[in-house]
Amino acid sequence: MDPVIVVGAGPVGLALSLVLGSYGVNTVLLDGGGGEDEARQARTVVLRPDTAAFLERLGCGPVLREEGLRLAGWRAVRGAREAARADFADEAEAPLHIPQFALTRALRAALDERKCVEYVRDVRADALEAEPDGVILHTRPAQGGDGTWWRGSHLIGCDGARSTVRKLLGVRFAGRTAVERHAVAAIKAELRGRGEALLQRGGQRRGLGAEVSARPLPGGVWRLDWLLGDEDGLVTPEALLERIAATLAAWGVGDQPYQLLDTGVHTVHHRLARHFRRDRCFLAGDAAHLGGAIGTQQLEEGLRDARNLGWKLALSVQQPRTSEVLLESYETERRGAVARRLRAADQALPILRKGNLRGRGTAGLRLLRDGHLGEGELGGPDVYADSPLAPEPLPAHAVAVGTEWGAQVADVPVMPAEGGTAMLRERLGGVPLVVFLAPGTRYWDRSRLLGAGLMPKLAQAVAELPLPTDLLIAEEYPGATPHTVLVVRPDGVLTAALGGVQAEELYTCVDALRGGIRV
Structure with missing residues (x-):
């Protein structure tokens, strides 16, 4: 049987390969790089408990526990006043904060245990042909040389925002550019509120900017994010150091020494592929959608793609009598869920970012809470209420429980x-x-x-x-x-x-x- 071809070896491509491998599906994972990532402490992801549990099942548990931190709480401060708070008494239900490079490394290590996954590095796709019973992909070595033709039963493009697979499929990628821009720094310091994430709004007079957040990591490391306004141009190293100093002073730890570990500027785009599937080809992760405004997590959205598509494709490969509806449901569920989240973010942005914020504080903090904590329409778990895989008509003995049909089950x-x-x-x-x-x-x-x-x-x-x-x-x-x-x-x-x-x-x-x- 021809293998499934996965293009792109970021966290989403790695996770999909691991899911397919767990079902014994032969998979070829094509990596455009050399399989190594720079250890950037300023690139992190916050994972909902159900997504962290998904990664645990893939074999990432030890790294999640050693290099990630379950948030003990979350505080939103407006000026000098605490405006909202959430405490996570149950550690198992707390969001997990982890550097992205550590997560990627854990996924790669878990992949070494999957004997049915062939991992090929330093190759780039440049041609794609569809056949009635499979796909053929052509790649060339990143350093030049003769190319290779790969034949597969299916193809999944996980090759990022500039996806070659998406372009070869001719799928439009419409949306908005530069919805938000953030300056980011990772520092090592002894700050107050260990284990608590902090969101500060309305600090312009102290030089903080309109919004700054701090999320803790193990070992006294903190990721700081400053929302940049239209008036903020190039973020120089000197300007970033001034922001760090102003932030620490506003939090009452201005005399606290710190070590600067990493910096960066992160730009958020909102884009959505017109299709997540074309015949035997699929798109997932950044190749299919871009988001992340108002504290929401784009990488987690891609991991939800992997969790949704993996078992469906494995079942389709191993049981040919499955209906075409099974694979069609991936686009219906995931594109619908991402579209709803992007729509919610676009509707929230004018409330949060435009004009005078006075009188909008309560609504704004509620929206920010949803995004930062993974709740509500902005950040909450997906509900596939209209899934093609739901029984129809509704069974006569159907009953309601504490979980909505189409939502993630509670962990009991x-x-x-x-x-x-x-x-x-x-x-x-x-x-x-x-x-x-x-x-x-x-x-x-x-x-x-x-x-x-x-x-x-x-x-x-x-x-x-x-x-x-x-x-x-x-x-x-x-x-x-x-x-x-x-x-x-x-x-x-x-x-x-x-x-x-x-x-x-x-x-x-x-x-x-x-x-x-x-x-």
């Missing part, structure tokens, strides 16, 4: 039918899950678990499903009543919640995950 303790305990997110990434709500099961005799109550009926129904499926038992789930049955996609999306064991409806819900094709 579960017991696999074969024994042991785990968290629900730890069991994602393989086959679909069926989760049965049975209070008090921790006290049941494990040797008789599958023969008790409704378990025999449910186990029989799961055995007859059209896809391999894992059966899990949970004592509780937010908003769910006993004997509720949850159907969860491999990427953690809740597909259905049924009241009781309904074999026919359960079959329909799982069948929908492959596009609704009955054998």
